[in-house]
Amino acid sequence: MRIARFTTGDDPAYGLVDATGTKIAEITGDPLYTKIELTGTTHAVEDVRLLAPVIPRSKVIGIGRNYADHAAEMGNEAPAEPLMFLIPNTAVVGPGDPVVIPPLTSEVSYEGELAVVIGRLCKDVEPEEVSKVIFGYTCANDVTARDLQRGDGQWARAKGMDTFCPLGPWIETDLDPSRLSLVTRLDGEVVQDGTTADLVHGVAALVSYASRAFTLLPGDVILTGTPAGVGPVVAGQSVEVEIEDIGVLSNPFVAR
Numbered sequence: 001m002r003i004a005r006f007t008t009g010d011d012p013a014y015g016l017v018d019a020t021g022t023k024i025a026e027i028t029g030d031p032l033y034t035k036i037e038l039t040g041t042t043h044a045v046e047d048v049r050l051l052a053p054v055i056p057r058s059k060v061i062g063i064g065r066n067y068a069d070h071a072a073e074m075g076n077e078a079p080a081e082p083l084m085f086l087i088p089n090t091a092v093v094g095p096g097d098p099v100v101i102p103p104l105t106s107e108v109s110y111e112g113e114l115a116v117v118i119g120r121l122c123k124d125v126e127p128e129e130v131s132k133v134i135f136g137y138t139c140a141n142d143v144t145a146r147d148l149q150r151g152d153g154q155w156a157r158a159k160g161m162d163t164f165c166p167l168g169p170w171i172e173t174d175l176d177p178s179r180l181s182l183v184t185r186l187d188g189e190v191v192q193d194g195t196t197a198d199l200v201h202g203v204a205a206l207v208s209y210a211s212r213a214f215t216l217l218p219g220d221v222i223l224t225g226t227p228a229g230v231g232p233v234v235a236g237q238s239v240e241v242e243i244e245d246i247g248v249l250s251n252p253f254v255a256r
């Protein structure tokens with residue numbers, strides 16, 4: 001299933017998106033917590049405003065340097081164990097929402113990534129049990145202020161500023177994440193062309209590893225890292241992250 005969160009002007013609702021990505025069938029509640037039941041109302045996707053498909057209940061966990069080619073382009077080696085950081089849920093925005101570049105930074109980069117959405121409260125999950133706690137997958141842009149990343153030491157501002165974590169366009173619940181093409185476009189030009197087959201630490205390992213440090217809650221999100229090809233993005237440009245069998249997440253960048 002493809003599960004979207006959307007608004008037609010009223011309170012946000014959830015719906016099931018069809019295979020063509022053009023129709024959305026409204027459901028009664030939040031599918032993270034309630035059984036999926038159709039309301040009988042359908043919309044054309046183009047007639048609704050898609051929202052971030054999930055607002056993480058407690059946290060977004062980011063993983064740094066999880067593709068060897070990206071670690072190398074930044075002058076690093078991929079770490080032997082996953083390198084984790086936290087992004088506050090106030091950084092999350094949805095498809096089409098502007099990423100707002102604040103005056104705090106003059107060097108912002110896009111990072112196209114596969115995002116894992118957790119479906120169940122869990123802790124100390126064994127890798128072979130991870131599929132039971134995953135709700136689904138979506139696209140993410142792990143927007144990063146490189147100057148703050150270098151200067152701060154901690155990555156809280158660099159990765160966690162308001163609007164720096166676009167998610168969407170929807171959550172795909174039936175997906176094998178092990179070999180998906182991941183393409184990022186800057187103003188329509190391909191700048192990242194990777195595959196999740198190149199993840200240093202795969203999805204099962206990452207979720208298991210994160211769950212040893214943190215209790216994971218329904219709606220928590222884990223970003224799995226970005227392939228090579230990161231680069232600057234400035235106000236007036238837009239970035240698309242497309243992942244095979246999920247869809248396209250597109251966001252304009254603006255200056256505050």
Ligand code: MG
Pocket residue numbers: 062063064111113142223225226
């Ligand atoms: Mg990243």
